[in-house]
Structure formats: C-alpha cells, structure tokens
Amino acid sequence: MLNSTLVPSNPDRLKPLVPNWEKCQSVFWTAAFLVSVPVFIQAPLVRYYPEISLGLTIFWVGLGIWLLKQAKISLWGDLLLGFSWSWLAGSLYWGWWRWEPLLHIPMEAIGLPFVLWGLCKGRGKVGNLFYLGSLLGTAITDLYFYLTGLIPYWRQLMTVELDPN
Numbered sequence: 001m002l003n004s005t006l007v008p009s010n011p012d013r014l015k016p017l018v019p020n021w022e023k024c025q026s027v028f029w030t031a032a033f034l035v036s037v038p039v040f041i042q043a044p045l046v047r048y049y050p051e052i053s054l055g056l057t058i059f060w061v062g063l064g065i066w067l068l069k070q071a072k073i074s075l076w077g078d079l080l081l082g083f084s085w086s087w088l089a090g091s092l093y094w095g096w097w098r099w100e101p102l103l104h105i106p107m108e109a110i111g112l113p114f115v116l117w118g119l120c121k122g123r124g125k126v127g128n129l130f131y132l133g134s135l136l137g138t139a140i141t142d143l144y145f146y147l148t149g150l151i152p153y154w155r156q157l158m159t160v161e162l163d164p165n
Contacts, residue, residue: 035134035137038090046095050096053087054088060081064083065081067080078126078127079127082127082128082129086111088111092107099159101142111131
C-alpha cells in the first residue's frame with residue numbers, strides 16, 4: 001500500500017511544485033490519447049492498407065517538425081515526433097511481420113538508437129520519453145504473452161485470413 005503522503009488526494013496541490021501545471025496535464029492527456037491511437041486507428045488501417053499506414057509516418061514526422069519550429073507550440077511537435085517512431089514501428093511490424101512474435105520488440109525498437117542519442121544530447125525529451133514509455137509498455141505486454149504461454153496463439157491469430165463480409 002502506498003504511503004498517503006506520497007500520493008496526494010488532491011493533485012492540484014502539486015501546482016506550486018510543477019511549473020506550467022496546466023500544460024503538464026494537457027501533455028499527459030494528449031500522450032494518453034496518442035497511446036490509444038495505434039490501437040484503434042492504426043491497427044485496422046495497417047491490417048488492410050499497410051502502405052498507407054507506413055506513408056502516414058511521413059505526415060506525422062512532417063507535422064512534428066513543423067510544430068517543433070513554432071516557438072509557442074514546439075512541445076507538441078516534440079511529442080508528435082516521439083509518437084512517429086511508434087507509428088513507424090507499428091506500421092512495419094503489424095503490416096508485414098505480425099505473425100512472428102520474436103521480431104516484435106526488435107522492430108518496435110527501431111527508433112531506440114535515435115531516441116537514446118537525442119536524450120544524450122538533451123534534445124526531444126518529451127517525445128523521446130514518450131517513445132521509451134510506449135516501448136516499455138510493449139515489452140511488458142510481450143513478456144506477459146511469453147510467461148503465460150500465449151505465443152503459439154499469437155501466431156495462429158495473426159495468420160488467420162480476414163473474412164471480407
């Protein structure tokens with residue numbers, strides 16, 4: 001059980017401790033939304049049109065770079081660039097390699113060298129940490145699949161042909 005002094009019952013009490021509290025909250029909720037986008041939007045798109053999903057990566061990167069260059073909203077560009085790594089990885093893996101679970105984490109980690117380089121240089125902290133958080137969540141999910149013996153079912157499920165009806 002968590003010590004109640006560590007988790008305030010009223011998160012607004014943190015306002016004096018966190019600069020730009022409102023911005024932090026909106027970044028949190030936007031990041032939460034971006035985590036769900038691949039599940040509800042990219043998954044069906046990549047299943048039927050993987051090339052379009054992959055091509056959308058260029059759109060996300062372009063929009064992220066454009067936002068990054070706008071002084072007042074550069075934070076959103078930073079976040080979107082981190083999201084674009086997840087989108088790219090999802091497009092590649094789920095579009096062409098989804099039946100092979102052993103390739104899932106290596107392909108999802110496609111952006112890892114660039115993200116680590118950016119963090120070492122102090123660049124793109126919000127987006128890079130978003131990507132690392134997404135990658136960690138993916139790794140935990142995959143570990144669960146391995147530990148519970150669900151991997152054979154993964155392969156079976158991913159090789160099932162879709163019924164066009």
